[in-house]
Amino acid sequence: MAILVVGGAGYIGSHAARVLRRHGYEVFIYDNLSTGYRFLADGFDLVVGDIADSDRLAPVMRRVEAVMHFAAFAYVGESVENPRKYFQNNVNAALNLLNTAQECGVRHFVFSSTCAVYGVPAKVPIDEATPREPVNPYGASKLFFEYALEAYSRAYGMNYASLRYFNAAGADESGDIGELHNPETHLIPLALAAATEGGLPLRIFGNDYPTPDGTCIRDYIHVNDLAEAHVLALKKLMADGDSFAVNLGTGTGYSVREVMMAVEQVTGNKAAYEVAPRRAGDPPALVADASRARDLLGWKATRNLQNIVATAWNWKQRQIAKQAEAAALPKN
Ligand code: UDP
Secondary structure, three states: OEEEEEOOOOHHHHHHHHHHHHOOOEEEEEEOOOOOOHHHHOOOEEEEOOOOOHHHHHHHHOOOOEEEEOOOOOOHHHHHHOHHHHHHHHHHHHHHHHHHHHHOOOOEEEEEEEHHHHOOOOOOOEOOOOOOOOOOHHHHHHHHHHHHHHHHHHHHOOEEEEEEEOEEEOOOOOOOOOOOOOOOOOHHHHHHHHOOOOOOOEEEEOOOOOOOOOOOEEOEEEHHHHHHHHHHHHHHHHHHOOOEEEEEOOOOOEEHHHHHHHHHHHHOOOOOEEEEOOOOOOOOEEOEOOHHHHHHHOOOOOOOHHHHHHHHHHHHHHHHHHHHHHHHOOOO
């Protein structure tokens, strides 16, 4: 069975593509390479194109039974400064993707949603009954697409899974693919950089939150655990046809300080840091209640924070070695 992984040259999409292939699916990747990397799609059929481009999308769309959609911008801060970019891509162009899928007879749609649709929840852990009240344009753009999927499934019969990720982190155990953002803003890569010779100290965004050590708490979920949830979601859609939305997290939260400790343990190095002001829009604690994903999909995260940091470190070291190799090559 053939699946189209839209945004499959990006961080989470490239992991999902590999996990799908390990489960025996035929995989096509569609990506405009604006933030993705061609090498993350190595070994796959890659169509380079934008999700706004129906003519480019339609031929590959007609060859698949399901679409997984990862092609979105995902920086909260940037979405506040440049909402136009977020609504243009995550809503406008994404609707074009959905319309093209519908016109091409795609029956199943798996969507990368986010815990940002909940905004600042009244209580943690967060379950799916929590009101969806996003507090930034990124979360609003994702919620809009959830609404579109709900309406399309009612009206046109295409079924969907909205998968609300908590903090995706870590890398494939092979070390071949991993997180590569430019600029990098995420905690774990930056904490690893701070534990690497010549790396900048980590800026801890606020140590006066109402949490045990004063730093923010998040639910870090290994990218391959996320990828495996996509496969289970797809199987569920194909088996009984009912659409659904589920949280994907571990159910355990770690503070920024605890993540730093894990980084120091894995790397064996000290991670330099300084305390900086709070980052706008950061809630004190976001932790998933992932019991619906367990009950509905039989899914549970199998990797812990230690595994997340160790695989991210392995990936980072591979990248450093590759760069050193490239620098050592004679220039002509
Ligand atoms: N964080 C931090 N310093 C950084 C990057 C992140 O203290 O340089 C904190 C951030 O405030 C949040 C947590 O780490 O509490 C996770 O942030 P990240 O940007 O990785 O993911 P987000 O939760 O924004 O999706």
